[in-house]
Amino acid sequence: MTALRTLLRESDLSRPRVALAILTGSAALGSAVGLAAVAAWLIARAAGMPSPADLALAAVVVRFFGIGRGLFRYLERLVSHDAALRGVVALRARVYERLAAARADKVLGLRRGDTLSRIGADVDSVGDAVVRGIIPLGVAVVVSGIAVGINGWMDPRAGAVLAVALVVAGVGAAALTWRSARLAAEASVTADARVTEAVMSSVDAAAEHKVWGTAAAARASLREADAEAERAQDRSARPAAFAAALQALSAGAALVGCLWIAVTGAADGLYGPTTAAIIVLLPLASFEAVGGVPAAVTQLFRSRKAAERILDIAPNTPEAEDGAPSAGTTPDAQEPVATDTVPAVELVAVSAAWPGMTPTTPLSATVHRGGALAIVGRSGVGKTTLLTTIAGALAPAAGSVRIEGKPATRELLGTTVGMTAEDAHVFGTSILENLRVARGDVSDHEAVEALTLVGLMPWVNGLADGVHTVIGAGGDSISGGERRRLLLARAFLTPQPVVLIDEPAEHLDTAGRAALTAVLQRLRQQDRTVVIVTHHLDLTAHVDTVVSLDV
């Protein structure tokens, strides 16, 4: 629970708001309990055939509870959602800040897998812990207390029976549900992973299965994985079924117990018919309070897992300074200066690898200011990894990288070194704002200049709002070629003296090649240093040095 608690604390969750939500929620469910109690009194009293005036007040109160339930429930839902949403907004910003401050290798590594796309859903799930977990549990406790209080006041024995039954129904069901959720989570690690693997194999390798006649075997493998997942699911569902049965049993036991107590109590002359009626009919309404406990517990379990994932990606404690090199570790940290004698980029037998990967072939190369280095190699040979290492975002597996005379550190990324990745993000905003990602003060004029350089102006002119046209997610779609050239324009506008460009292996058309050459030449004219990873050997005429990663 610690992960969830940590995040809930960080989300600046307002206690008064949560308390107000529990209060209104209790008022809503309490209305149902109150309705049952007062209606029981009303009927019991009416049976004695008093004057109708004696029933007037009870009739008003019953109607009030009849309206109260809907109204208070509406208020509770608004208050609880508002509290949770405020928490989610704060938490989202907090997680963003943390990710932004995390080690560069970690952030750049996030591109791999669906980590980032999941984080949004995970933060929402932490918010759900409030609305669907904490508040319903709070309401269950308060309303159970009210019901036990009323019955206990009428007859302490009835209060005790109801209390025991509600505790068994609430706590017992909570424990069983938690166990069920845990079993399901454990099963999902093994069984669901096998199902996913079998699905991927059947779908992605469908062509292979067709050629080799293995489609039936793949289907059988999926069926087997499915059967195993069903068995695991079945095991995890058993405690959940016990929880439901336990709740039904507790409610029934409370009813039987209270009926016995009320009828014998009335016969013994302990109290009158109205009290007896309340004691019997109250339990019928009060078990709705604990009915929501299993769902609330399941939500808390889910939210806890989500919180753990979030803390895993964006821990709240400062990380140990391993992994990427830091300027703090170099004794004479000072502003690096490239001179004509100090090379802008120097690679000394450097090889790169993400953890668990085979390191790339060691490379050595020297580039002076205004120079350009091209790194070529087959796909999958580790060009992008090497570029990430040159950027200082990943510690070299061997050898060293020096930028303007100093060892490459993660502090240099963004100040001295700017990198444009192959899969750099195109934001769902205007073309101009997408270029301003490079530098906040890019003017319209500069934007047009950069777009002209990469040959995108004819395309931009054809768009409804020119450079102000919204592209990317939720905007106009752009082709792979246009995207590449837009990223080149962005790379051109970066302020950093050392520019790293990761060229994609595919889809670089003639226009893209021309744009790359033009950007390369202009960057060099500005006396900036370029390191480019590329597939296209025809580019090598425009660089000083070409190194190959192939064996």
Added chain:
Amino acid sequence: MRPLDPRLAGRIGPARRYIIVTAVLGLATAITIGFQALVLSRALAPVLAPTPLTDDGLGPVGFLVPIEARTLSVALTWLVVIVLIRVALTWTQERLAHRAGAQVISELREQVVAHAAALGPRWIASGEGTAVATTVTRGLESLMPYFVRYLPQLLLSATVTPIMLVVVLGLDWISALIVIGTLPLVPIFMVLIGLVTRERSAKHLEAMQKLAERTLDLIAGLPTLRALGRERGPAARVRELGEAQRSATMGSLRIAFMSGMALELLTTLAVALVAVTLGFRLVDGDVSIETALAVLILAPEVYLPLRMVGTHFHASADGLAAADAAFEVLERPVVAPGGNAPAPSLHGATVVVEDLSVATPDGRRLAPARLNVVARPGTVTALVGPNGDGKSTALAAIMGLLEPDSGFVAALTSAGRTDASAVESEGWSTQFAWAPQRPDLGPEGRTLSLGQRQRVALDRALGAGRPVVVLDEPTSHLDRSSRDEVIARIVDAASAGATVVVATHEEALIHAADSVVEVTAMEVAR
């Protein structure tokens, strides 16, 4: 939205069985609820009545529970039995629900996966393949709450509500009238509120989604911002977007929760009205105490399933959306490549490709574009060209795995020329020995590295004895010595009579090939 997708019951066997069994269990539950109310009223009536009871106060439904239940011991016995039956019903329903949910998900998953595989590599490569994998794994999981929570309540509202209504009618027609009068108001009010607020809530929803998308967009772009040293600025923007999203969401919730309020208000107020009316009629002696108690206990039960359906509505929406996504794949027609004629034997056949073009998934390029190949038996034909220009696609078309957008693949045998598009596709494809770039190899292949997998796939292709050998980048993960060995084996396979087609960048392999064909792509004019 329909509460129950008829395709689920129609096409998925376990779903149909589950719906029937759950309806029966719902019926049994309704009966126990009715009996519980009648027994309770019998037991309490003597306590509340000012004078000893003589008549059967339950009227026409009195025969269901004997009058002896007014004695505490008899009533308690009845109640204990009823409670035990209800516990058993609850347990059975829960177990069945989870089991049926898991079975339905498995069944749907297997159907969708088989159908997706039949839709072919082009459809899979267009990005739909990944979407299918997500749909049938994570997506279908949301069917579980639908089956376990929502569907039983839906069926209960179809069984318990009418049966309770009939019992109330048998007890006291005035109370039944109040219930019958308010019951239709629930759907009417919900529909009315839905209609009135539809436009506003749609607008809110759109604003909400846009804001959520933009926030996720910023997070997704974090690596890019970081690589340019621009990651600090947008934190404030994330907060701003979040605040805007909160107010948009609250705006939509204020409206959305109104239908929930109408539901709760109507159902609870109706119960209150029944109680108050009964009270005043008891004073006048218009109704017996036993009937009044039974109606008071039953009235909330009439509305309970309806309220629970409302509570679990979200489970329904998510589950139905998941099922819909699955059925969308299942309903996509399969355009099987090939025809009906039996495939000729490709032993000793020359495989020819004429003017072959295949459009990329986005339709902007042809890769390959107007490709021509003649691959003779006993020779090695190398397809060369930049990555992404369609070498692998050309190989897939040759093997009859996809239908080209234009051009032909054909076999020249002693019997003449046969077009791949005219013959039965299975028979054509299985004559090829294929080593793809990223071989799958099944469960045993998962422990191997890509290089090892490729090696195993290569051994399989070269040792299969099939007439045509198709290799995609066979040397890309090999060192120099194994590369030379593989090239020698490829040449040997051709010498043994096979028709060999390889896609490669490898100079030594290109050199060893008998013919070399350049594969080129072309932009589609827009």
